[in-house]
Amino acid sequence: MQQAMADNMGLKRTRIGRPFLSVVIPIYNESENIASLYHSLEKGLAGMEAEVIAVDDGSSDGSFDMLRSIAHKNGRWRVICLRRNFGQTAAMTAGFDYARGEVIITLDGDLQNDPADIPRLLDKLKEGYDVVSGWREKRQDKFITRRLPSMVANYLISRLTGVALHDYGCTLKAYRAEIIKNVHLYGELHRFIPALAGWMGVRVAEIKVQHHPRQAGKSKYGLSRTIRVLLDLITVKFILTSSTRPMQVFGLFGILASSLGIIGGLYMTVLKVIYNIGIGGRPLLLMFIVLIFVGIQFISIGLLGELIVRTYHEGQNKPIYVVREIAGREE
Secondary structure (H helix, E strand, C coil): CHHHHHHCCCCCCCCCCCCCEEEEEEECCCHHHHHHHHHHHHHHCCCCCEEEEEEECCCCCCHHHHHHHHHHHCCCEEEEECCCCCCHHHHHHHHHHHCCCCEEEECCCCCCECHHHHHHHHHHHCCCCCEEEEECCCCCCCHHHHHHHHHHHHHHHHHHHCCCCCCCCCCCEEEEHHHHCCCCCCCCHHHHHHHHHHCCCCCEEEEECCECCCCCCCCCCCCHHHHHHHHHHHHHHHHHHHCCCHHHHHHHHHHHHHHHHHHHHHHHHHHHHCCCCCCCCCHHHHHHHHHHHHHHHHHHHHHHHHHHHHHHHHHCCCCCCCCCCCCCCCC
């Protein structure tokens, strides 16, 4: 039946060359929304030189069959089917890898994002920005389970990363291809892309976009994701501030702990040697010894981190800086 639905969408067989715009859509069990998504997106992309890359993230409801039918009849569409459900970050990364456009737009497949906002994102990008993020000011989701945790997360992310956005969780974003293809994503870091790209000194803007209530299908988000967002935030903060200098982070804690332990040990020694006070049964003695060993452990972790960082950068020839442009005559 799903195959028949796709065949009855009124698709035209079209072909396109290298596109200016790539729209990446992660799809997971959205068969009830695919027909409407197709018509809505085609309307929003009318007159544009664009391709659509739908990444099926291991759907089990026939979503891939419908998407494949679309791709066979409309040359604008390409479908990537992952072997299993790898998660939204992996699905988006696959889309970025296969995208050919100069600009890449990301969009959810549940119809809550509106493709009609794509031209507005592109207009903002033309003002000289590298990343334009959507802001669902009038978000159509439940307050307790979706909007409130999101507000807290957005505040923390903005404060800790230095890239202030009202809505990090909005999938509707526009990126210049040379920026997003140099951002390596792991785990569930897709929501932190503007912050990770901020390390390269990119210019980030935010515009208000429409948000619609889900009409069909089931949301894949819940309160459990809030904990994972907080854990990912710790990772992102470390990547942005200390990934190239782990010794300065762990070494500092190590020196502080060891110094406290040594000073405390000297104090206990003075009590024993000069004042002949028994120290064998004092908990402080054990605490100072533990501090010394903890400090040594932190310093050791810092040294190991330095070796790993050098292996990471030198083994993959990864730069520690990014050039925007070079002015002047080449010799």
